[in-house]
Amino acid sequence: MEKIFASLITIGDELLIGQTIDTNSAWIAQQLNNIGVWVKRRVAVGDNKKDIIQALEEESRDAHIILITGGLGPTADDITKPVLNDYFGGRLIVHEETLHSVMAFFESRGLPVLQRNVDQARVPDTCQVLFNRRGTAPGMLFRKHDKLYVSMPGVPHEMKGIMEDYVLNIIKEEFHTPALLHQTLLTSGMGESFVAERIKKFEEALPASIKLAYLPNFGLLKLRLTAMGKDKISTAALLSEHFHELKSILEDIIVVDEDIPIEQVIGRLLKAAGKTMGTAESCTGGNIAHMITSVAGSSAYFKGSVVSYANEIKTSVLSVPESILQQYGAVSEETVKAMVAGGIKTLGSDYMVAVSGILGPDGGTEEKPVGTVWMAAGDSKDVVTIKHHFRYDRARNTDMASVAAINLLRKFITR
Template identity: 40%
Template structure:
């Protein structure tokens, strides 16, 4: 058995039939790989006793992570199957039962007798607490082999994975298997050019690899460093990451799971600036992305969707003659929108977006995907012409991503060399 091998077993008819996407497996696999474990197998089985027991018997990895089947209903049989596989009885954990009762009291619902089953665990199991729901997880070990059982609800599983399981797994890694990982999110350069730019970046640093993946509309650079211990892995990672940052510069928009809208929000807050948006073809998506960040009311003043020509004139003061002379999709109109919303809102920054999202509305000189994005500030207004490709949703997503990056780059120039990431 590979000393770093891990296996994932998902239990549930709805997963097997494709009614829900097995997002848990993706999250678990990524997290295990990030701390140094090698996922060698994924299995999905039905809510069936014999199928579940067969999957447990077939598991060959040192670490087996099982998700699903810990609920209160009759088809939630994972705990029973685990007890049978390990040859033990199930016992009631009074502390867990009291916690389940307290959970129902907090949410104001009566507790069903079925929920009592969630406090029954295979004898000898180590309980994994679940403050987000009523289904605790548990760990069963036999020698150097460890089974972890977690609920199928993604947010409950994720919390348990990071708080309870990964620290344990990092502690039992064999010597030389420690790992440090970082993700750098980039914007404005494709995978092939990124690969060329970073071709020899790991030269002279042992145990470090670089990978790329597209997470539209960004490209993610994943740096993985292995070492004899955590300190060595992190030191190697830092050396390569520093060089990657030097080569890519402002094309790196965020780190880890942080989004560009979170970065923009942090920069606006740091500078004490307020933003307002005027959108046409993006239909309010920019305002939506900005306000998805908690605390955005500190820096976001307002957003308007001025879809028609009349709305652009009435709400933003875009001169009708400018629209008539240049068309609603033009640099002049984007500039007028940005300057208009900045003035009306009394904001420090104003953004205007106008374009053709498609599939209709295009002309030879103005094809689908043509978008103008303007940023108005105290020092003047800049505008970008972009030609995007893809369906309506992709054009809207591209438009807002470019707008956010335009704001970010402007704020970084204001903020100086010490950028927030």
């Protein structure tokens, strides 16, 4: 059984000066992994002919499949197409279908078609065109010395479309990929090194074909087992056996035994129980609601949210008594409890989660330093609270607080 290797090349100065975060590579890697292709390396280079050619040469050394994204726009800084044309030795010809599509795109918007837009329809005659239904830059497939090269635009939804419409199917047809399977456990309440200690014997006894990875995840911990084998059935059976053993060792700290985020875990719980939730947020500023509603179908169980950033909203919309705010302050156990009660009244949901804290960089006091966050979760009868101290920057503190709040509600519901 030969392992099939892929290498990803991302082209664009914007990646090298840090103006853009590369989310394409992670998505592509996931998709390749699902079909048993192992990504060996990922390389990012600038819009520079010499660097692009060097990357093409180096990455084709160990990889069977080279996927290239970026550098295909209509502007002068995008040079990937002429470089590929040179590298694979051809000449640029017009691709009729793309030309029609470019014309139609601009006409439907009542805009004139510019020369630089028409040029998007030129492709090397050495490539197989992978038609881009979502944009003007076509995908291009080249072959050289038994290797497969695919060039795609860097715009995420255009790249994803070309991958799903063509590339993944072509790879599945042309390569005999091994079975590569993952099972993931999400845990809560125990640090990485303590989990590692508890599963030490299990880890040492794993067969060579199964790998274990620890993936800290905003205060939770993901454990992933990866198995590789000749066929899917026997690989799945071997993986399942070890995954069950892992689950039994960690039974008390399991959140979910699938690779889904906590916002999806809570959604399933609510859906199964036919219950609804809402959020009453101060410092997290709507991020918990955003996470919950990022799940398709969340309208079945999510009623809504009150973001009470200003204190008077806590009073006017969430009915937090003025006296509580004055006596205990906005960042207090009493306030988040009152936010839960008031939120349930205002939004009419079965469950409510409330958060109030100081996420930084400023606003801390001696008594309540930056990172102090009170949270509460409950229903109309009962409520639980917890105080956290987050030690990161504003953005990360927001994410950690949001995950912790959803996890608190999960624990309340499953208590």
